[in-house]
Amino acid sequence: MNVKQANLQEQRKQLPIAKGKDAIIQEIRDNDVTVLLGETGSGKTTQIPQYLLESGVSGSGMIAVTQPRRVAATSLAGRVALEQNTSLGDLVGYSVRFDEVSSADTKIKYVTDGMLIRELLSDRLLSRYSVIIVDEAHERTLRTDLLISKLKTILKARNAPVHVDRKGKGRASALKANPLKVVIMSATLDAEKFSKFYDGAKILYVKGRQHPVQIFHTASGQSDYVDAATRTFFQIHVDQPPGDVLIFLPGQEDIESLDKSIQVYAARLPAEHMAVLTCQMFAALPPGQQSRIFNPTPANTRKCILATNIAETSITIPGIKYVIDTGKSKEKRFVARDVGSGFDTLLTGDITKSSAMQRAGRAGREGKGYCFRLYTEDAFQAMSATSDPEIRRCSLTSAFLQLKCLGEDLEELDFMDKPDADAVQFALKILFLLGALDTKKSLTSIGRHMASFPLEPPLACVVLTSKEHGCTLEILDIVSVLSCTSKLFFDVSDDRDNALEARRKFRHSSGDHMTILNAMRAYQEIASVESKGARRDWCRKHYLNERTLMEATKIRDQLRVACERIGLDWKASCGENEVAVLKSLCRGLVHNSALKQPDGSYMQTTGRSLVKIHPGSALGDRKADAIIYDELVFTTQIFARGVSAVPKALFAALPIFNRRGIS
Numbered sequence: 001m002n003v004k005q006a007n008l009q010e011q012r013k014q015l016p017i018a019k020g021k022d023a024i025i026q027e028i029r030d031n032d033v034t035v036l037l038g039e040t041g042s043g044k045t046t047q048i049p050q051y052l053l054e055s056g057v058s059g060s061g062m063i064a065v066t067q068p069r070r071v072a073a074t075s076l077a078g079r080v081a082l083e084q085n086t087s088l089g090d091l092v093g094y095s096v097r098f099d100e101v102s103s104a105d106t107k108i109k110y111v112t113d114g115m116l117i118r119e120l121l122s123d124r125l126l127s128r129y130s131v132i133i134v135d136e137a138h139e140r141t142l143r144t145d146l147l148i149s150k151l152k153t154i155l156k157a158r159n160a161p162v163h164v165d166r167k168g169k170g171r172a173s174a175l176k177a178n179p180l181k182v183v184i185m186s187a188t189l190d191a192e193k194f195s196k197f198y199d200g201a202k203i204l205y206v207k208g209r210q211h212p213v214q215i216f217h218t219a220s221g222q223s224d225y226v227d228a229a230t231r232t233f234f235q236i237h238v239d240q241p242p243g244d245v246l247i248f249l250p251g252q253e254d255i256e257s258l259d260k261s262i263q264v265y266a267a268r269l270p271a272e273h274m275a276v277l278t279c280q281m282f283a284a285l286p287p288g289q290q291s292r293i294f295n296p297t298p299a300n301t302r303k304c305i306l307a308t309n310i311a312e313t314s315i316t317i318p319g320i321k322y323v324i325d326t327g328k329s330k331e332k333r334f335v336a337r338d339v340g341s342g343f344d345t346l347l348t349g350d351i352t353k354s355s356a357m358q359r360a361g362r363a364g365r366e367g368k369g370y371c372f373r374l375y376t377e378d379a380f381q382a383m384s385a386t387s388d389p390e391i392r393r394c395s396l397t398s399a400f401l402q403l404k405c406l407g408e409d410l411e412e413l414d415f416m417d418k419p420d421a422d423a424v425q426f427a428l429k430i431l432f433l434l435g436a437l438d439t440k441k442s443l444t445s446i447g448r449h450m451a452s453f454p455l456e457p458p459l460a461c462v463v464l465t466s467k468e469h470g471c472t473l474e475i476l477d478i479v480s481v482l483s484c485t486s487k488l489f490f491d492v493s494d495d496r497d498n499a500l501e502a503r504r505k506f507r508h509s510s511g512d513h514m515t516i517l518n519a520m521r522a523y524q525e526i527a528s529v530e531s532k533g534a535r536r537d538w539c540r541k542h543y544l545n546e547r548t549l550m551e552a553t554k555i556r557d558q559l560r561v562a563c564e565r566i567g568l569d570w571k572a573s574c575g576e577n578e579v580a581v582l583k584s585l586c587r588g589l590v591h592n593s594a595l596k597q598p599d600g601s602y603m604q605t606t607g608r609s610l611v612k613i614h615p616g617s618a619l620g621d622r623k624a625d626a627i628i629y630d631e632l633v634f635t636t637q638i639f640a641r642g643v644s645a646v647p648k649a650l651f652a653a654l655p656i657f658n659r660r661g662i663s
């Protein structure tokens with residue numbers, strides 16, 4: 001064993017969880033379901049799978065460790081492969097959307113919860129796995145909740161009691177030979193609630209953390225958290241010993257604005273101070289750029305990572321000694337308008353106690369840490385303990401469809417928290433309008449095809465409809481841009497006129513969808529002949545986000561494969577015939593449509609809300625009789641974003657106007 005490996009093994013032994021290793025292994029061996037609660041950094045995520053593998057508890061099956069986020073899954077797999085002294089993809093691997101590194105030898109696999117749900121479609125009992133560890137269960141994402149519910153049924157099927165025949169001999173069923181163990185883990189979990197859900201599952205507590213984290217609160221509330229974060233960062237930078245800083249902010253805009261101010265002030269500091277290297281981290285960044293936060297910090301430099309709650313749980317970022325917590329985050333919420341109508345929107349709000357503890361836990365992982373909270377101790381005490389589970393606050397359309405494909409009904413499944421009745425009605429209505437369900441709420445063949453695409457059902461419906469209109473090539477270009485995590489057109493409030501002028505050549509009179517297609521087509525032409533640098537310059541010149549275009553190209557390639565799988569010819573092209581494209585979009589966005597009222601406003605066709613066309617739309621001042629849109633965003637009023645004008649006559653053929661609704 002070389003010195004590096006010996007050090008790693010020594011570090012493993014020093015983790016708080018190592019003290020309870022034998023007892024934990026024994027409890028998991030003795031129980032089908034175990035709930036494990038241990039402080040951040042105690043070693044749950046990296047060690048438990050290795051203990052179960054090394055002690056033989058996992059037998060010949062695989063161990064899956066689920067993570068709510070891909071960055072956690074990939075970085076943890078890397079760390080554990082290192083600790084096992086193997087290459088990533090051999091004994092230890094990962095599987096996240098659009099990326100899998102594993103082999104026939106893989107025994108420990110870090111997966112996003114979404115990937116495991118997808119596996120259910122082809123392997124209903126997840127029979128390849130002997131242990132499933134649901135990590136960071138406190139986050140209660142919709143997918144985690146689905147998994148927790150499904151695991152309860154799978155446990156019943158796979159761990160059914162041994163049948164005893166008349167001669168008294170035990171006759172284990174084939175499945176009993178392949179029993180499943182489930183471990184639910186977190187640092188900030190309502191353990192009793194999980195235990196109760198799994199019929200009184202055993203709860204284990206792991207005490208202690210390896211290194212202390214000292215916490216400071218402000219004496220008074222801070223109204224401008226970006227300004228407060230700037231000041232706190234420079235206090236640390238000027239007064240405190242070396243060590244990297246991690247700042248939590250609600251979203252991309254705040255991150256970009258804080259990044260600018262830090263760079264401006266850092267440039268003004270006297271030369272004797274360390275250099276400052278900023279690094280951004282939010283969901284819309286492509287994975288390659290997200291992983292930059294793990295790069296070693298150069299000598300005589302202080303790294304400052306500006307992150308959303310994407311960096312809040314699970315990950316260890318080497319070098320982080322200081323955490324600055326603004327106490328804010330953005331949360332997805334389903335806003336119900338009328339019965340059976342509503343939309344998802346992101347709202348900025350105060351974090352929960354659980355988030356605050358997770359954020360502090362990102363420091364103190366390699367040595368003593370410090371957490372500076374930009375809110376008072378009273379404000380911390382007043383925070384709610386945990387956030388509402390996603391199942392109670394997000395759109396359920398996609399989950400509903402996936403469950404239908406598994407032969408299950410969202411309304412009938414046993415969940416820890418029942419979904420909201422309005423959101424269920426809304427999902428049902430959308431799936432009916434899209435043709436995924438029939439009037440008896442049964443899954444149609446179109447619905448099954450929709451679920452085979454890694455897309456939200458409305459966009460999957462658009463792709464399927466493009467076959468009728470012979471425009472799949474164009475639709476895949478548009479849909480892949482719409483599926484990206486970041487926007488194609490930069491918001492350029494300080495340079496709006498130049499940006500509009502530069503983008504004018506992409507603009508299409510029908511609105512944003514054809515404009516996206518024009519930009520994507522132009523980029524592909526450039527990408528096929530120009531160098532990387534020239535491509536980047538071209539994007540910059542046209543105020544286009546190259547990151548989005550690259551991501552869209554990858555997604556488009558995946559979608560082409562998905563089309564081939566169901567025999568859909570993705571090469572079918574309508575050329576310049578925009579009506580074919582609009583017809584396909586209309587079919588999938590039927591629930592996202594609005595008609596012009598006599599006073600010039602727009603009223604939703606599926607609800608009673610008045611919506612305004614977003615000022616950034618390529619549609620400009622054009623007043624169309626009817627519009628379709630990608631989403632509604634709620635600020636001071638309700639804005640429709642991603643808008644196209646469509647001939648009113650196109651609506652007449654849509655099911656919303658010619659079919660009876662379902663009750």
Ligand SMILES: Nc1ncnc2c1ncn2[C@@H]1O[C@H](COP(=O)(O)OP(=O)(O)OP(=O)(O)O)[C@@H](O)[C@H]1O
Pocket residue numbers: 015038039040041042043044045046047075079186187210313314315316318361364365366
């Ligand atoms: N990539 C890494 N680089 C360096 N050290 C690491 C890395 N990953 C883990 N560690 C070390 O292992 C410890 C345990 O990490 P692990 O993720 O297993 O803890 P955890 O209990 O699951 O924490 P959390 O609740 O925050 O997810 C860390 O505190 C750190 O000391």
